[in-house]
Amino acid sequence: MLNPDAAARLRAIVGERNFRDDKEALVAHSYDGTPMLQSLPDGVIYPASTEEVSAIMKVLSEYRIPLVTRGSGTNLCGGTVPALGGVVMVMHRMNRILEVDLENLTATVQPGIITAEFIAHVESLGLFYPPDPSSMRISTIGGNIAECSGGLRGLKYGTTKDYVIGLEAVLADGRILRTGGKLMKDVAGYDLTKLLVGSEGTLAIVTEATLKLIPPPKTKKTMLAMYKDIYGAARTVSSIIEGRIIPATLEILDNPTIRVVSDFAKLGLPEDMAAILIIEQDGDPEAVERDIARITEICMKERADRIEVAASREEAERLLTARRSAFTALARLRPTTILEDATVPRSKIADMVLRINEIARKHGVTIATFGHAGDGNLHPTATTDARDKEEIHRVELAFEEIFEAAIELGGTITGEHGVGVVKAPYLEWKVGEAGMAVMKGIKTAFDPHHLLNPGKVFAKETRKRVVLQHG
Amino acid sequence: MLNPDAAARLRAIVGERNFRDDKEALVAHSYDGTPMLQSLPDGVIYPASTEEVSAIMKVLSEYRIPLVTRGSGTNLCGGTVPALGGVVMVMHRMNRILEVDLENLTATVQPGIITAEFIAHVESLGLFYPPDPSSMRISTIGGNIAECSGGLRGLKYGTTKDYVIGLEAVLADGRILRTGGKLMKDVAGYDLTKLLVGSEGTLAIVTEATLKLIPPPKTKKTMLAMYKDIYGAARTVSSIIEGRIIPATLEILDNPTIRVVSDFAKLGLPEDMAAILIIEQDGDPEAVERDIARITEICMKERADRIEVAASREEAERLLTARRSAFTALARLRPTTILEDATVPRSKIADMVLRINEIARKHGVTIATFGHAGDGNLHPTATTDARDKEEIHRVELAFEEIFEAAIELGGTITGEHGVGVVKAPYLEWKVGEAGMAVMKGIKTAFDPHHLLNPGKVFAKETRKRVVLQHG
Known part of the structure; x- marks a missing residue:
């Protein structure tokens, strides 16, 4: 339960209606698009402005209360599950398109705007915003930024990262950070814009984004x-x-x-x-x-x-x-569908698909694979049943070997879904000890008390690497 | 002077011929492409491999000796001047193209390769590496990565950052970090690749880069x-x-x-x-x-x-x-040419050019402006004389007002040259107090003893912002 003084102060910031700690609100924000993960928050807050976000963070940081920022929670890595409790901040009230600048070909938006609505607006002006994650009819631009979402057009046009050129973000202590701008080039200091994209809500809370638009294909x-x-x-x-x-x-x-x-x-x-x-x-x-x-x-x-x-x-x-129907079709086969996104150099796709099939056979689990071949970004998808603990264990072993195989082939554990809770134990396999140390240092530089989305990206323990048995 | 034990250990790593502390070597590495900046190093070292770079850093970090990495030193921000002495590490021996992968459209190179040579090789294979800084016939890919170099093709094709997809880098303590890979998508943890690009040698020493290539235009x-x-x-x-x-x-x-x-x-x-x-x-x-x-x-x-x-x-x-002849033509007018790169949203170019002309008139200095209009990346260039202290003072005041004007117009103090020594006092104008704090935290996370390129990016003091007098 939230400290009552903190709760009172949060209520005072956003108004009675926009802070909730009733059971219904807590349960509704205890999970996201990821199967088999649930954890209750202690409160849910709906800010309406950057200033409110800043005021909220000052309170939370004073009381050392964890915060999880979320949009629609469509992510598949447990990225918005409040793993350590605390407050869930829902960005849906901050959902305005603040400007489309036709001279500079930029749009400035709040994070809560639904991606497909934003794309439709931009297209009505004869412009093009390419990132098109499969979740785009539900997911928000803020969520896309947090996870660096990709999509079907990634091969030619790149992912969310390639279109975010400026951010306003609130730090854990409530300070407001502004990066980049309506600028095609900016090398003033470290590139905090690209660092925040894909940082999964662990470094700062994005409150405004400036996005690059391009002319649409004919x-x-x-x-x-x-x-x-x-x-x-x-x-x-x-x-x-x-x-x-x-x-x-x-x-x-x-x-x-x-x-x-x-x-x-x-x-x-x-x-x-x-x-x-x-x-x-x-x-x-x-x-x-x-x-x-x-x-x-x-x-x-x-x-x-x-x-x-x-x-x-x-x-x-x-x-x-x-x-487009691959995921839905697979999802109706069995009660639980686990969609992963191991990624390899594009020259290794066939090897990887065959390796996945072999691993699935070995563990007696059903895994179908589809995905972005041009990017090498595959979605091995297990259809299983969360209630069958023994089968789930085999599914987990299979995915462990799949991540291992991806890395062996020069790939990575995640191409577009993020690390979250689910892949945290495997992150060190990809980035190594030095990478983990540097990332932890960056985390601490932004968020010294580890209040922002704790329990994500960094696992308490790295899994031991399995030994693959081929043939 | 370098600690003799440290010097002996450095000699043992690279061999007698590849460590120098004679006057000639020190003077030759005391300056770079930036006018009016000079500072003697205590030694110059020429490593041949990642392992040597790692061994060197272990020694330097033990003795707390500063290190400046450099390629050809063509930068214009004092980025490779050894401001606080220490050792200059010249990357020219690590100049191989390790691989061009035609299936994945990537190239893997060592940092010391000359950009134009790399481009020529890639073009001979029917491929295209777009970043084309004006210095490309002399500058190295490593230097381009350190400064996130742009060029004439930046508007359509982006800058160096858009083409670096994997890095091997040595940390201050000698550990080897590997980021990204031959991967079009990778969201495993924070994007250390893009963070290192443009970090001006202050976070790590790049020893290998994987670059994205694209099909050439017809x-x-x-x-x-x-x-x-x-x-x-x-x-x-x-x-x-x-x-x-x-x-x-x-x-x-x-x-x-x-x-x-x-x-x-x-x-x-x-x-x-x-x-x-x-x-x-x-x-x-x-x-x-x-x-x-x-x-x-x-x-x-x-x-x-x-x-x-x-x-x-x-x-x-x-x-x-x-x-192409703009810089050369301007450079022969007076003994000293100072080329800057204030950048604005592209819709503000005319305002910015007129503001520059007005500021030049006000201070009685000669500033010609050319640059990348499509990017809003302008190069106001002062022709002056370093020996005339009074005039140089006026030039500095003028540039101070130019940076201020760029920021007022929604721009930045540097679009492609970097901060280095020259623009360090103005960085806070662009990134704010929160931005400076976060960047310093990142610096410390990578390099706790501030051994890598000290005196760059972060100034001891931020300049007071001038008040512009218009009209």
């Missing part, structure tokens, strides 16, 4: 290519890139995913295929035509069994459905 | 537009961007620069023009033709007095000469 074309041999699909990915073509989207579905998706979305996909690639190119019409023609040639050369190029936007949408 | 077209009214030039810049065109290059020369350049390079530029824009677009041939045609229309609408579109690559080179 047209877009979508195609599917299906392979009986997964290496054919993987070679296609490499050949496209080696052929100096960077598609807007280059996604892969493996065989377990194809079978589930085909059944779910009634797409009639051939279930004997080892992999399907979903490819989209955008840009000027001539360039798009040329690229799609060359990609088709590459697919044929790599022995694709079937190639479909969408003739219309509607047909393109139908092809994209295969990818 | 073609390129160059044009000039000349204006009697500087606001016409500025409106053109804004209209191009508002018109959803992002040119590869969009440079401006103001009247003082035009006059000097025309005379120097015998270009016959009309000396009554207030500004010249140099515009280049690259990409697919149809898109380039269309963009150049639309840009030409915009220039005409904004009342350009003369427009020249290069018909050939040779003519394009002639037009680019106007921009």
Whole structure:
């Protein structure tokens, strides 16, 4: 329970209605998009301005009360679960688009704006904000910044980090920090803007962001290519890139995913295929035509069994459905769905998919894999049942080996979902002892009493690395 | 003088020939590209490997000896002057391209490679590394990473930061840190890669970098537009961007620069023009033709007095000469040339150029301005004489007011040159008290004894902000 004096002061800052500690509010903010994680906060607060956030942090820091900032809580790493209790700060009231600057091609927004609403507004002005995480109809820009969200357009356009050029953020002690600006270049001191993006709410509370916008592509074309041999699909990915073509989207579905998706979305996909690639190119019409023609040639050369190029936007949408429904289709198979995002250099995708399948077999668990092939960012997804402790244990062992395999192949434990609680025990595998030491130092420099999102990123203990058994 | 035991141990690490403390070596490494700054080191060391760098740092950290890492020392902020003595570490022996990975479109290099040599190698393989600082024929990739160098192609392609995706770096205590990898996405913990880029050698010593490469544009077209009214030039810049065109290059020369350049390079530029824009677009041939045609229309609408579109690559080179020779032309006017890089939102360029001219007039100093109009990154350049203390004082006052004006207009004190010694007293104007506190904390987290490039970025004292007198 929250210290009553602190609670009274918090109420005075935001008003009676915007601080809650009733059971309903606490339970509603005890979990997020991550399965099997729940922890009750002691209070929930809804600030309306940077000044309120600053005043709140002064109180919390005086009483040493932990704070978890959240938007819609769609993250998949336990990033917004109040692991150590304290106050959950919900940013939904700070949801305004403050400005779209057409001369500088920037937008300034509050963190609580829903990503898809922001994108729609920007597109209505004839501009383009590329980061498009799958959660974008629910998730907020603030959440996207916290996790450095990616999406289907990441290969060509990059991720959230590439579009955040200025931030206003409140430090743990209530001081207000301003970084960057409407500036395409700024090297005045360390790059705090990029450091805060992806810092998972552990360094500061973002209260305003200046985002870079770009001109939209003039047209877009979508195609599917299906392979009986997964290496054919993987070679296609490499050949496209080696052929100096960077598609807007280059996604892969493996065989377990194809079978589930085909059944779910009634797409009639051939279930004997080892992999399907979903490819989209955008840009000027001539360039798009040329690229799609060359990609088709590459697919044929790599022995694709079937190639479909969408003739219309509607047909393109139908092809994209295969990818977009992957998670939903998998989620209805069993009570619990665990979606991970181990990432490898793009040349290692086939190796990684096969390694995942082998690991799943070894532990007797079901893992389907889909994801951003062009980025090497795969989503091995386990369908399981949280109530079956023994099975969950095997799933955990499998993911442990998957992270290990990703690192062995020159990859990382997370490409776009973040570390949170879930991957904290594995972080040292990627960044090493020196990396952990430096990151802990940065954390302490921003937040000396470790009040901001405690229990995330840094685990009490690093898992022992498993020994992989191949073959 | 260096502690003799430390010196002996350093000699043992790199061999007799690769540690020097003779007068000649010390003097040769006492200055860099920045005018009026000199400070003798106590030793100069030339490591050949990461292991040697690590061993050197263990010795220096034991004896608390400061270290300045440098490549060719072309920086303009005093970034590689050994302000507090100690050892200068020259990276020229670590100058290999370790790998170009055609499947992943990455290159892995040592820091001492000359940027232009690296670019030439990459281009010979049909790939593209966009960052092109003016110093690129002399400067090293390591130096570019330390300062986050920009260049003429920054508007469309970004700066060094956008292409560094993995680093190996040695910490002050000799530990080896590895960040990122051949990965387009990696959110495992804080983004140490982007934090190290632009950290001016104050956090760690970069010993290896993995760089992202992209497919090269198929073609390129160059044009000039000349204006009697500087606001016409500025409106053109804004209209191009508002018109959803992002040119590869969009440079401006103001009247003082035009006059000097025309005379120097015998270009016959009309000396009554207030500004010249140099515009280049690259990409697919149809898109380039269309963009150049639309840009030409915009220039005409904004009342350009003369427009020249290069018909050939040779003519394009002639037009680019106007921009490329700006610094050299200005440098021969007076004994000392001070080139700064105050940066503003691109919509504020005309205001900023006029403000610079007004400030120069007020202090009776000569300042010509050119730079990256599309980025808002201007290079006000004072031609003066270091021996004339009274004039230098006036130049300093003028730059102080220029930095102040940039910040007033929503800009920054440095867009691509870095803070170093020269702009350290002004850093707090941009980042505020909270920003300074956080940056100092980060510095201490990496380098607790402040051995790496001490005296840079953080000034003993922040200058009092001047009060601008307008009109």
